[in-house]
Amino acid sequence: xxxxxxxxxxxxxxxxxxxxxxxxxxxxxxxxxxxxxxxxxxxxxxxxxxxxxxxxxxxxxxxxxxxxxxxxxxxxxxxxxxxxxxxxxxxxxxxxxxxxxxxxxxxxxxxxxxxxxxxxxxxxxxxxxxxxxxxxxxxxxxxxxxxxxxxxxxxxxxxxxxxxxxxxxxxxxxxxxxxxxxxxxxxxxxxxxxxxxxxxxxxxxxxxxxxxxxxxxxxxxxxxxxxxx
Amino acid sequence: xxxxxxxxxxxxxxxxxxxxxxxxxxxxxxxxxxxxxxxxxxxxxxxxxxxxxxxxxxxxxxxxxxxxxxxxxxxxxxxxxxxxxxxxxxxxxxxxxxxxxxxxxxxxxxxxxxxxxxxxxxxxxxxxxxxxxxxxxxxxxxxxxxxxxxxxxxxxxxxxxxxxxxxxxxxxxxxxxxxxxxxxxxxxxxxxxxxxxxxxxxxxxxxxxxxxxxxxxxxxxxxxxxxxx
Numbered sequence: 001x002x003x004x005x006x007x008x009x010x011x012x013x014x015x016x017x018x019x020x021x022x023x024x025x026x027x028x029x030x031x032x033x034x035x036x037x038x039x040x041x042x043x044x045x046x047x048x049x050x051x052x053x054x055x056x057x058x059x060x061x062x063x064x065x066x067x068x069x070x071x072x073x074x075x076x077x078x079x080x081x082x083x084x085x086x087x088x089x090x091x092x093x094x095x096x097x098x099x100x101x102x103x104x105x106x107x108x109x110x111x112x113x114x115x116x117x118x119x120x121x122x123x124x125x126x127x128x129x130x131x132x133x134x135x136x137x138x139x140x141x142x143x144x145x146x147x148x149x150x151x152x153x154x155x156x157x158x159x160x161x162x163x164x165x166x167x168x169x170x171x172x173x174x175x176x177x178x179x180x181x182x183x184x185x186x187x188x189x190x191x192x193x194x195x196x197x198x199x200x201x202x203x204x205x206x207x208x209x210x211x212x213x214x215x216x217x218x219x220x221x222x223x224x225x226x227x228x229x
Numbered sequence: 230x231x232x233x234x235x236x237x238x239x240x241x242x243x244x245x246x247x248x249x250x251x252x253x254x255x256x257x258x259x260x261x262x263x264x265x266x267x268x269x270x271x272x273x274x275x276x277x278x279x280x281x282x283x284x285x286x287x288x289x290x291x292x293x294x295x296x297x298x299x300x301x302x303x304x305x306x307x308x309x310x311x312x313x314x315x316x317x318x319x320x321x322x323x324x325x326x327x328x329x330x331x332x333x334x335x336x337x338x339x340x341x342x343x344x345x346x347x348x349x350x351x352x353x354x355x356x357x358x359x360x361x362x363x364x365x366x367x368x369x370x371x372x373x374x375x376x377x378x379x380x381x382x383x384x385x386x387x388x389x390x391x392x393x394x395x396x397x398x399x400x401x402x403x404x405x406x407x408x409x410x411x412x413x414x415x416x417x418x419x420x421x422x423x424x425x426x427x428x429x430x431x432x433x434x435x436x437x438x439x440x441x442x443x444x445x446x447x448x449x450x451x452x453x454x455x456x457x458x
Contacts, residue, residue: 045379046328046329046333048333054318056318058318058321060318060321060325061321061325062324062325062328064293064324064327064328065320065321065322065324065325065328066321068297068320068321068324069317069318069320069321072317072320073317088298088301088302089283089285089287089289089298091294091297091298091301092287092289092290092294092295092297092298093294095291095293095294095297096289096290096291096294098293099275099291099293099294100275103332104275104277107336150274
């Protein structure tokens, strides 16, 4: 399988974590979504990441479709460590949280911060590149606090974000937070329960690749890859 | 079951169409999401619509979780007219399109137009109400043309948006377009194939309720409820 992704896309990281938990190792292809390459736009006219290409060459587009596809074709065979609960209400809670991180937190925080701080570094100056817009950064940073408070609340109330066991909801949350943590945007002193939860998930083998990600010209926060931060 | 919704929320209309196709008739409760009522925020801290409350009182939050819940608990029993294909690649295409309409078109078009033209009418003047922001309207309207072109292209290439048979993707598309059509924002002369498709889906019994929706102080476009428009 192939995964078309960007290392600083939270939805891409979510899918990398998900397939890695199931020991699937797709070949990774980095796409710069702002370039809107014709070949890529033909596969996914929305121009968004990630896209998984299955072994028959069929593209599965977007984290929502990919998460369900991986659960149906692989997770369902992993009784005991499936990343989706067996009961429909439990699954609804996992999906609510995936949506929370990959749609709501993405819109409130991640998309703007990544565009301003990462993509603009990689874009040509005449074509969207340049200095970050400080109003966008300010708004995103105010929202991070709210989102981290919610993650802290969930981590305190439950063993894992959606309940008693690790699920895809934890992967979606950790994917989002790992992007923000790379950028040094998370104040870990404010939410100790969230920190404990993130430390547990960060220590999983599936996380190793993500802790090795580097963006040229933008080194990660010094504690980014530390398991004991 | 109960459905907490707003008549001009595309995601709410999608779920109303979905349950109606399966002959489920939840009691409808209208929520004004901009009020961020404490009781509602406790059920759904994201403050978004819709929320389905199942017969045990468990809330299922957001169109993504609800669509999968309804498919798992009801659709799977409707062999022959299930609104999700049986094969994983087919389901991935339906989910891609649900995401296209309820996340992408929502962000590009629907959310802004509905806020400016509908919600601001219903909000108190001191609290967000007032005249629409013409810059938001202009941007949304430019995006409608792109989205309608894509619906036109899909309608020409396929019998239904995701393939040979009616699926949830058609309901998500029609839900979004019905909101815009109420507001008179769709130029039907530009995309005849999309018009044929919408006419077919609009004629289904499940659509009747939605064609009867009215917003106080904002009558629908004159052709809104016509099956032959």
